[in-house]
Amino acid sequence: MRTRRGNSYPMIGAQATNNRKKSRLSTVLCNFFDMLPDDIVLFVLVKLASTADCPADFVGALLTCRRFNGLGLNSLVLSQASAETFAVKATRWTQAAYRFLQRCTDAGNVEACYTLGMIQFYCFQNRRNGAALMAKAAIRSHATALYSLAIIQFNGSGGSKDIKDLIGGVTLCARAAFLGHIDALRELGHCLKDGYGIGKNTVEGQRFLLEANARELSAICSSPSPALIPGRRLNLPPFSRPNGPSGSTLGEIGFCLPFQKIHPANRFLAGWYAEHRSDPAYRICSYSGCGRPETRIHEFRRCAVCGVMNYCSRGCQARDWTVGHSQNCQPMVRFPGIDAGGR
Template sequence: MRTRRGILYPVAGAPTMNSRKRLKLSSPGFNFFNILPDDIVLSILVRVGSTADCPADFVSALATCKRFNDLGLNSVVLSKVSAETFAMKAESWSACVHRFLQRCSDAGNVEAAYTLGMIQFYCFQNRRNGAALMAKAAIRSHAPALYSLAIIQFNGSGGSKNVKDLIGGVILCARAAFLGHIDALRELGHCLKDGYGIGKNITEGQRFLIEANARELAAICSKHSSGFMSGHRLRGANPAVTCSHLISDFGFNLPPPKSHPSNRFLASWFADRIPDPALRVCSYAGCGRPETRMHEFRRCSVCGVNNYCSRGCQARDWTMGHTKSCSPSVRVLNINAGAQ
C-alpha cells in the first residue's frame, strides 16, 4: 500500500532500513573504522601529531593504514605537528626528510619552518633561504626564531664583520623577550647595561636580568616541583647588587634544559663535519651553531678558551659546568703552549 507521496508502507515481517543497518553492523568482520567521518579521523591525527614526543610517534601512526597515511599528510594535520616530530639526527637526514619539513612549513607549521631554516642556514650554507624560513616563523611570533635572527644580526652571520645590525638585533631580541624567551631577556638586559645597540640604561638592564632569573627559576620549579627547593637557599640579600648573577651562583643545582630539536640537529651535524677547521662551534653543547666566518663568536673573557654565539649560550654553559673549569690559568697555559 502506498501513501499520498508514493512511499510504500513497510510489509509486516520485512526488515526495515534501520534493521538492515543493524544486521550489517553486527555481521562478523565488519570494520567500524571505515564508517568514521574524515573530520573525526583528522582530529585524531591532529592530536597525535601535536603531542608526539619523537618522530616515531607520528610516523608509526601514518604507517597504521592507508587511510591514516593519506589523511595524516593533510595540511590541517601537518600544520599542528609538534616540534619534537622534527627531532631527527644528522645521520637520518635525507631528501624525504627535507620534503616532509618543507611540506609542513608550506602548511603553516612554524616549528617546521624554523627547524628547516636553521638547517638550511648553518648546515647547507643556504643563508638566504634559511633566513627567509626563520623570518616566516618569526612573523608568526615564534620566539626561538626571533632570537635566532637576533643572534644572526648581532654577529653578522653569513657575511662580513661590517654587516652587523645591532639595532635590528635589539629589536628582534626585544620581541622575543616580550614573548617570554629567557635567553632573549638576558641578552636584552646585557645590551641595556652595556649600551650595545641601544641607549645605555643600567637600571632597566638589571630589571631584565632579574626577570630572566625569575622566569628560569619558575620554569625549573614547574618541571621539578618535588624536592627541587629542598636543601637550597639563596645567598645574597640585595637582588639589585647580584642581579647579573645566575641562579646557579646562589647554590642551585640546575638540571640541563632540553634544547630545541633544531639545535640538537646542528650539534649532531657538526660533531664530525666542520666545513672549515678554522671555524669554531659554540661551546654550549645544547646550541650547535657554528661560525660562518673566523672569529665570529666571543671568547670567554676569563679563560679565553670557550667560544659563544650569544650571551644566552654563555650563561647556559656557565650553569652547566663551565663555572668549575673556567680559570685564568687555563688561558695562560694555552698562550705559553702556543709560544713554544
C-alpha cells in the same frame, strides 16, 4: 577426551568456530572505522601530531592503514605537528626527510619553518632561504626564531663583521622577550647594562636580568619534576662580570640548574657538525645545547677568563656557566698587548 597426561585433545571444530567469530568481529570493527567521518579521524591525527614525542609516534600511525596514511599528510595535520615530530637526526638526514619538512613548512607549520631555516642557514650555507624561513616563523610570533635572528644580527652571521645590525638585534630580542623567551630577556638586559645597540640604562638592564631569573625559576618549579639542586655559590659569568653583584644567572644565588630540553634544530646542528666539520678554524658554540657554528673566523666571543670556551650569545654563555663551565673555568696567562677576544 583427554590424553594419559590429562591434557585435552584440540577441538578442531570449536577452534574453527572461534576463528570465524573473530573474523566477523574484525570485519564489523573495520566497517565501524570506515563509517567514521573524515573530520573525526583528522581530529585524532591532529592531536597525535601535536603531542608526538618522536617521529616514530607519527610515522607509526601513518603505517597503520591506508586511511591514516592519506589523512595523516593532510595540510591541517602537518600544520599542527610538534617540533619533535620531525626531529630527525643528522646521521639519518635524507631527501625524504627534507621533503617532509618542506611539506610541513608549506602547510604553515612554524616549528618546521624554524627547524628547516636553521638547517639551511647553518648546515647547507643557504643563508638567504634559511633566514627567510626563520623570518616566516618570526612573523608568526615564534619566540625562538626571533631570538635566533637576533643572534644573527648581533654577530653579522653569513657575512662580514661590518654588516652587524645591533639595533635590529636589540629590536628582535625585545620582541622575543615580550613573548617570554628567557634567553632573549637576559640578552636584552646585558645590552641595556652595556649600552650595546641601545642607550645605556644600568638599572633597567639589572631589572631585566632579575626578571629572567624569576621566569627561569618559575618555569623549573612548575615542571612536573622540578630538579633544582642546592649547590655552592657560583661566580659571575666572566665576560659579563660587572663591578658589583648582578644576579645574571640563578647559579649566583646558590642553585645548579639541570640541563633544559634542547630544541630539535639545535640537536641537528650539534650532530651535523660532529660529522661534517670541514674547517677546524670555524669554531662551534661551546654550549652543548646550541650547536651553532661560526660563519666566519672569530665570529663568536671567547670567555674573558679562560679564553678557551666560545659562545654565540650571552644566553648560551649563561647556560653553559650554570651547567658546568663555572667548575672548570681557570684564568689564562695573559701577555701584554694581547686581547682575550670578544665582539
